[in-house]
Amino acid sequence: xAHSKRADLMISQGRWSDAERYLLRELALDSLAMVAxxxxxxxCEVLWRLARVRLAEGxxxxxxxxxxxxxxLPPDLPSAWRNLSATLAAVGRTDEAVDxxxxxxxxxxxxxxxxxxxxxxxxxxxxxxxxxxxxxxxxTRDPVLANGARDLELMLERERGQFGASLATIxxxxxxxxxxxxxxxxxxxxxxxxxxxxxxxxxxxxPAGSSRTGQLTAPEARGYSWMHALEADALxxxxxxxxxxxxxxxxxxxxxxxxxxxxxxxxxxxxGMLFFAEGRFADAERELRLxxxxxxxxxxxxxxxxxxxxxxxHPADAIATLRDAYLAPLDGMGRYVPRSEIDWWMARAxxxxxxxxxxxxxxxxxxxxxxxxxxxxxxxxxxxxx
Numbered sequence: 001x002a003h004s005k006r007a008d009l010m011i012s013q014g015r016w017s018d019a020e021r022y023l024l025r026e027l028a029l030d031s032l033a034m035v036a037x038x039x040x041x042x043x044c045e046v047l048w049r050l051a052r053v054r055l056a057e058g059x060x061x062x063x064x065x066x067x068x069x070x071x072x073l074p075p076d077l078p079s080a081w082r083n084l085s086a087t088l089a090a091v092g093r094t095d096e097a098v099d100x101x102x103x104x105x106x107x108x109x110x111x112x113x114x115x116x117x118x119x120x121x122x123x124x125x126x127x128x129x130x131x132x133x134x135x136x137x138x139x140t141r142d143p144v145l146a147n148g149a150r151d152l153e154l155m156l157e158r159e160r161g162q163f164g165a166s167l168a169t170i171x172x173x174x175x176x177x178x179x180x181x182x183x184x185x186x187x188x189x190x191x192x193x194x195x196x197x198x199x200x201x202x203x204x205x206x207p208a209g210s211s212r213t214g215q216l217t218a219p220e221a222r223g224y225s226w227m228h229a230l231e232a233d234a235l236x237x238x239x240x241x242x243x244x245x246x247x248x249x250x251x252x253x254x255x256x257x258x259x260x261x262x263x264x265x266x267x268x269x270x271x272g273m274l275f276f277a278e279g280r281f282a283d284a285e286r287e288l289r290l291x292x293x294x295x296x297x298x299x300x301x302x303x304x305x306x307x308x309x310x311x312x313x314h315p316a317d318a319i320a321t322l323r324d325a326y327l328a329p330l331d332g333m334g335r336y337v338p339r340s341e342i343d344w345w346m347a348r349a350x351x352x353x354x355x356x357x358x359x360x361x362x363x364x365x366x367x368x369x370x371x372x373x374x375x376x377x378x379x380x381x382x383x384x385x386x
Contacts, residue, residue: 003029004045007053013261014293016057023050043073048083055327058295060091071100078108082116089123090296090327097124115148122155123330123339125365130156150176154183155330159338161373163190182230186336189234191374201231221257228254229266230336233300236273244270262293262333269301276308284308296327299337306345315353322346340369344380 003026010019027046047070054063067087070080081104088097101117101124108114114133121129130152137149150173157166167187170176177184181204188197205227210220228247235244251267258264272287288305291298302325306318325342328334343365350359370377 004049007049011049011053011056012259015261016053016294019053020050020057023053041074043070044077044079048079051083051087055087055090055296056294058324058327060327063087064091064093076107078104078110078113081107082113082120085117085120086123086329089120090329092323092326094124094126098126098129111142111144111148115144115152118148118152119155119330122152122159125339125369127156127159127369147175151180154180155335158183158187159340159369161338161340161370161377163187163377164374167191182227183335186230186234189238191376192238194234194238194240197234198231201227201234205231216254216257218257218259221254222260222263225251225254225258225263225266229269232270233273236270236277239277241274241277245274248274262297265291265293269298269304272308273304276304276311281308281311285312293333295324296329296334298333299325299328299342303337303342303345306349310349310352313352315349318349319346319353322349338369340366343369 003022007019007022007026010016010022023046026042027050029042047066050066051063051070054060054066064087067080067084071077071084074080081100085097085100085104088094088100097120101120104113104117118130118133121133134149134153134156137145140146140149150169154166154169154176157163157169167184170180170184170187181200185197185200185204188194188200205224207220207223210216210224216224228251232244232247232251235241235247248267248270251270255263255266268287268291272284272291275281275284275287285305285308288301288308291301292305293301302321306321309315309318309321322342322345325337326339330339343362347359347363347366350356350362367381370381
C-alpha cells in the first residue's frame with residue numbers, strides 16, 4: 001500500500017519514471033500469492049498502474065507487456081481484460097483490443113465493465129458496435145447503463161464530427177452537464193458560439209463561494225486553471241488573440257497554486273498557441289513541448305505541437321507527436337480531440353512526409369467518420385486530397 005500511495009503521488013506530479021520505479025519495487029515484494037492461489041492480489045494493484053504509467057511515458061511495448069502480464073496471472077479476471085483491451089486500443093492494436101473487449105464482456109456481468117467496453121470500442125473506431133450498445137441500453141432502468149449510453153452517444157457524435165448533435169444530446173439530458181459541462185463548452189466553441197462557450201467556462205472556473213482575490217485554495221486553483229486554459233484554447237482557435245493574451249499570466253499564477261502538476265504547465269500551451277498565431281513557429285514548438293504533461297496528456301497540446309512542427313517542415317516529428325495522442329484514453333484530458341480529428345491530422349502529416357499510402361489510410365478513417373458530420377467538419381475533408 002505504501003508503494004502504491006507513493007506511486008500515485010508521483011503520478012499526480014507527472015514524475016512518470018519515479019512512479020514506474022516504485023511500482024516495480026512493489027511488484028518485487030509480491031509473495032506470488034496469486035500464482036499460489038491465495039492471498040492478496042498485489043499484481044492487481046500494480047500492473048494496471050504500470051500500464052497507465054508506461055502509456056504516459058510513451059512506452060508502448062512496456063504498457064503492452066504489463067497489461068498482458070496481468071491477464072496471464074488470473075485469466076478469468078474481468079478487470080485485467082478491461083485493462084488489456086484499453087491498452088491495446090491505445091497502442092494501435094485494434095483487432096486485438098476488440099477481441100480482449102469481447103473476453104471482458106463474456107466474463108463480467110457488471111454494467112460498468114460494459115460501459116468501459118463501449119468506450120474502448122470507440123477508441124478502436126468500432127462505431128457500429130458503439131451504435132448497437134447505445135440502442136440496446138435506451139430505456140434501461142440500470143442507471144450505470146443509462147448514463148453510459150448517453151455518454152457514449154455524445155462522444156460518438158463528436159467522433160463523427162456532429163458537434164451540433166452532441167449539443168442537442170446534452171440539452172436533452174441536462175444531467176450530463178454536471179460532469180461534461182467543459183465538453184459542452186468545447187462543442188459550443190466548435191460550432192462558432194464562442195460567447196456562449198466563454199460564459200460556461202467562466203461559470204465553472206469561478207464557482208459560487210470561490211475566492212475573488214487571486215489567492216486560491218489548491219482545489220480552486222485546479223478548477224480555475226483548467227477551465228481558463230480551455231477557454232484560452234477556444235479563443236485562440238477562433239482567432240481571438242486579444243482576449244486570450246491576458247489569460248497567460250492568470251494561468252501561470254493560478255497553476256502554481258494547484259496541487260496537480262499538470263496545471264503548472266498550462267500557461268505554456270496558451271503561450272505556444274499565441275506564438276503560432278504570430279508566425280513564431282520555433283518559439284511555439286518550444287512552449288508546447290514545455291506544456292506536455294505526458295505523452296498522452298491533453299491531446300490539444302499534441303495537435304498544436306504537431307501543427308508547429310508541420311509549419312517548420314518537420315513532418316516526421318509531427319507524426320511522432322500525433323501518434324502519442326492516440327495513447328490517451330477517451331476520458332479526462334483525452335476527450336477534447338476526437339480520434340477522427342487526430343486521423344485527419346495524421347493524413348496531412350504523412351502527406352507532408354511524402355508517404356501517400358499512409359496518408360490515404362488515415363484520410364479514409366476521417367472520411368468514414370465524418371461522412372455525415374457538420375458542414376464545417378466535412379469542409380475539412382475537401383483539403384485532404386490537396
